[in-house]
Structures are given as structure tokens and as C-alpha cells.
Amino acid sequence: MSTVAARSGQHAWEVGARAGYAASGLVHVLIGVLALQLALGSGEGSADQSGAFQQIAQTSFGALVLWVSVVAFVALGAWQAAAALSGAAGETSDRVKCGAKAVVYLVLAGTAFSVVQGGGSSSSGQTTSMTGQLMQAPAGRVLVGAVGVAVVVVGAYHVYKGLAKKFLEDLQRLPSGTTGRVARTAGVVGYAAKGVALGVVGVLFVVAALHANPDEASGLDGALQALREAPAGPVLLVLVALGLVAFGGYCAVRARFGRL
Secondary structure, three states: OHHHHHHHHHHHHHHHHHHHHHHHHHHHHHHHHHHHHHHOOOOOOOOOHHHHHHHHHOOOOHHHHHHHHHHHHHHHHHHHHHHHHHOOOOOHHHHHHHHHHHHHHHHHHHHHHHHHOOOOOOHHHHHHHHHHHHHOOOOHHHHHHHHHHHHHHHHHHHHHHHHOOHHHHHEOOOOOHHHHHHHHHHHHHHHHHHHHHHHHHHHHHHHHHHHOOHHHOOHHHHHHHHHHHOOOHHHHHHHHHHHHHHHHHHHHHHHHHEOO
């Protein structure tokens, strides 16, 4: 009986973790839509996670979707944390990645929970506030710069993972036929676009450290705003926005076919 109960619990946990990937896909699609509106000059909300959750909250079943997202992100974060702590993830580098992913998903759960409770300041404002606090620490500017460099490296890895199709290693298999080809393309484009967005976020952290100005480290929304102001910025932002939507689509595929 205990074995059956353990298997049922394991299955429920796995379903929750897969739902976390689906929720992540929805968030990325909405961020992509918000970024597209920003590029076209019609955006009103923040083009980041908090903006995406606010968009969900405004729909008829928004509260239900947000509560499901909270549970799903907690399940996925806990799954990643367990893999990191137990050694199931494999090598030390893989365990570190799982630990970092656990933090990301648990933060997403916290952001969704804050929004469904009627709160939720923008992610950019939270990033600026935390950066300011970090700068007050000994060697704070160095730490902020180091965070920026680390984020740039993560962004570069995302671009590499997409273009080299390394993301296929995260899948048990691909759907057959046209669906599989679309999923592969979504992974390539999505990872590359997310990598570019993360790279800009990292650069803003480095600039904030150099200028001793935490307001310049403004998270994903600030990065997309900065991208829009670059030469040919609106065109670049449209491409990144479409790429983020594609990444959301890939996340949906991973929810169904991904390795856990």
C-alpha cells in the first residue's frame, strides 16, 4: 500500500512539475506579446513576468490560472531543488543549474502569488531596489558587475543552446511530423531570443555598476526598453518578441515531452 501511495505521490509531483513548464510557456508568450506592443508603441504594462501575471489577472478566470501557476511553479521549483540536493541531476555543474532553476521558478511562484493577492510591484522596480541594496554592501559595485557578467554568460549560453539545438537533450522525444519540426524551430528561435534579452539585462547590470546607478539595472522590462532605443531597435524588439512567443511554445512542448 505504501509503495502505491509513494508512486501516486511521485506521479502527482511530476504532473505538477510539467504544469510548471506549461505555466512558464504562458508567461513567455505574454511577455512576448507585451514586448511586441512595446515595439509598436502601444504597450501599457511592464514587459516582464509581473506584467504577464497582471495580464492574466485581468481575464475572467485570471485568479484561478494564477493559483494553478503558483502551485505549478512551486512543484517545478521543488523538483529542481530535489534534483540538485539529491544528486539526481548528475554532475556538479548540472546540480548547480538545477539549483539556479529552482530559485527562478520559486521566484515566479512568489510573483504570481503576490499578484493574485492584489499586490505585485513591477519586476523592474524590485530589481532596481535589490541592486541598490547590493551596492551598499562592501565591494557592492563589483558584486553588481559580477552579477551582470554572469547574466551575460547565461544569455550567451541560451543563444548557443538554441543554435546548436542542445535543448533537444532536455526532451524525451519530439512529436512526429510537422508538429515536431515546428517545435524544433520554436526551440532554436526561442532560446536565441531569450538569450539576447538576458544578454541585454546583464549589460545593464554592468553599466549600473560602472555608473554606480542602480536605476540602470531595471530587469527584463528595462532591457526590452533599452533594445527599442538601439539603432533599428523596434525591428530588433519585434524579432525578440516573436522569439519569446516561440520560446513559450517550446515550453509547452517540454511540458509534454521533456525529461524530468
